[in-house]
Amino acid sequence: MKYKSVVVTKIGGPEVLRVMEKDLRPPLVGEARIKILASAVCQPDITVRNGKSLYSGTPLGHKVPFTPGYAIIGIVDAVGEGVTAVAVGDRVGALTVIGGYSEYLYWRGDLLIPVPTTLDPAEAVPLILNYIVAYQVLHRSAKVKNGDKVLIIGASGGIGTAFLQLGRLANLKMYGLASPSKHHVLASYGATPIDYHTQDFVEVIRQAEPDGLDAVFDGMMSMDSIKRALPLLRRGGKLVSYGEPAGLVTLFRVLLTLIMVNLLPNGKSFKFYGTSTYFLFDQKPYLEDWAELFKLLDQGKIKPIIAQKFPIEEAAKANALLESGQVTGNVVLVAPEGS
Numbered sequence: 001m002k003y004k005s006v007v008v009t010k011i012g013g014p015e016v017l018r019v020m021e022k023d024l025r026p027p028l029v030g031e032a033r034i035k036i037l038a039s040a041v042c043q044p045d046i047t048v049r050n051g052k053s054l055y056s057g058t059p060l061g062h063k064v065p066f067t068p069g070y071a072i073i074g075i076v077d078a079v080g081e082g083v084t085a086v087a088v089g090d091r092v093g094a095l096t097v098i099g100g101y102s103e104y105l106y107w108r109g110d111l112l113i114p115v116p117t118t119l120d121p122a123e124a125v126p127l128i129l130n131y132i133v134a135y136q137v138l139h140r141s142a143k144v145k146n147g148d149k150v151l152i153i154g155a156s157g158g159i160g161t162a163f164l165q166l167g168r169l170a171n172l173k174m175y176g177l178a179s180p181s182k183h184h185v186l187a188s189y190g191a192t193p194i195d196y197h198t199q200d201f202v203e204v205i206r207q208a209e210p211d212g213l214d215a216v217f218d219g220m221m222s223m224d225s226i227k228r229a230l231p232l233l234r235r236g237g238k239l240v241s242y243g244e245p246a247g248l249v250t251l252f253r254v255l256l257t258l259i260m261v262n263l264l265p266n267g268k269s270f271k272f273y274g275t276s277t278y279f280l281f282d283q284k285p286y287l288e289d290w291a292e293l294f295k296l297l298d299q300g301k302i303k304p305i306i307a308q309k310f311p312i313e314e315a316a317k318a319n320a321l322l323e324s325g326q327v328t329g330n331v332v333l334v335a336p337e338g339s
C-alpha cells in the first residue's frame, strides 16, 4: 500500500512542494506508525523550505528532498516491537519539526503526546507548536502575574493570537503590534492594538505606561525590535525573544545584547525561548503544559483561530497563504473526512 507525502524537492517558494507516494511499511523497533489527522502549517516550515532557516546551508540543515511539517495530531495505527507508551487506536500528537505534511508518520513511540479524543484535531494541532510557545513564554520564561502590562511584538499571527487568548486568561494588560486590518482581532481579546507601520510603538507605550512594562514578547528577534523594546521595560521587567533570527549574524548580535542586558545591574532580564531542542532533553514540562492547553481547549477557554483548512496534498496553497502575510491565526492541513 502507498501513502501520500508532501516533499520539498528543492529550496524555493511554495511551488517546490510536490505530492509524492511512499510505501507504507510496518513500524520498526521502538516506532509507532501514525495516521495523520491534522498538520500545522507554521513559519518554521516556510523558512526551512526557502533556505532561510538559521541552519539552512549548515551541516545541521535539512537536505532536500524532505517533508516539512512541524506539528501533527493523528491516530496510532501500528506499533513496532518494544513500544509500550502508546497502543493502536490512541490519539497522539508529535512535535515533528520536519515530516508532518504527510498521510502517515513514523515516530519514536516514547516521544508522542497524549491528545484527548474529544478535541477536533484541526483545532488542537495549533496547540502542539504555536500555543506551547506562547504558554511557556508566559508561564515558564516570563512567569507573568495577574495584571502585568505586556507588549506582544507580532500579535496577529499563529503565536501572537495564542498570546492574546492565553494573556486574556491570565488577566494581563496587553498591547500588541499588528497591521490595521487585524486590529479588531486584538481588540476582541482586550488588547490595545498598535499599527507598527505608521505608529512609533515606543512613543505610544511610553505615554500609556510611563512606569514601564512588566514583559515584552518578541516574535521578530531583530536588533531593531529588541533595541526599541528594552527601554520600555520597568526595573525587573523581562524581554523574551522567541522569533527565528534572520541569520547567524543577527543571532550573534542579539546574543551579545542578551549577555550585556543580563550583566548590567538594571534589574531587567532578556531570555531566548525555543521549543523543539528542549523537548528532546526534558519532556515533563512540555507534557504538563500540553495537558493544560488541551484542558483549556476542551473547556472552551481558548479557541485557536483557524484562518483556513486545506487537504494535506494542497500544502503548497497553504504555504502560499501563510507566506502572503494575510493570515490572522493559524493555517492547518487536514486529512479527508472518514479516510
Ligand SMILES: NC(=O)c1ccc[n+]([C@@H]2O[C@H](COP(=O)([O-])OP(=O)(O)OC[C@H]3O[C@@H](n4cnc5c(N)ncnc54)[C@H](OP(=O)(O)O)[C@@H]3O)[C@@H](O)[C@H]2O)c1
Pocket (backbone or CB within 6 Å): 042, 043, 044, 129, 130, 133, 153, 154, 155, 156, 157, 158, 159, 160, 177, 178, 179, 180, 182, 196, 219, 220, 242, 243, 244, 245, 273, 274, 275, 276, 322, 325, 326, 329
Ligand atoms: N521559538 C520557537 O520555538 C518558535 C516556534 C515557532 C515559530 N517561531 C518563530 O516565531 C515567529 C512568529 O511565528 P508565527 O507562527 O506567529 O508567525 P505568523 O503566524 O506568520 O505571524 C507573523 C506575525 O509577524 C507580524 N509582523 C511582521 N513584521 C512585523 C514587524 N516588523 N513588527 C511587528 N510585527 C510584525 C505579522 O503581523 P501583521 O500581519 O499584523 O502585519 C504577523 O502577526 C517566527 O519567527 C517563527 O519562526 C518560534
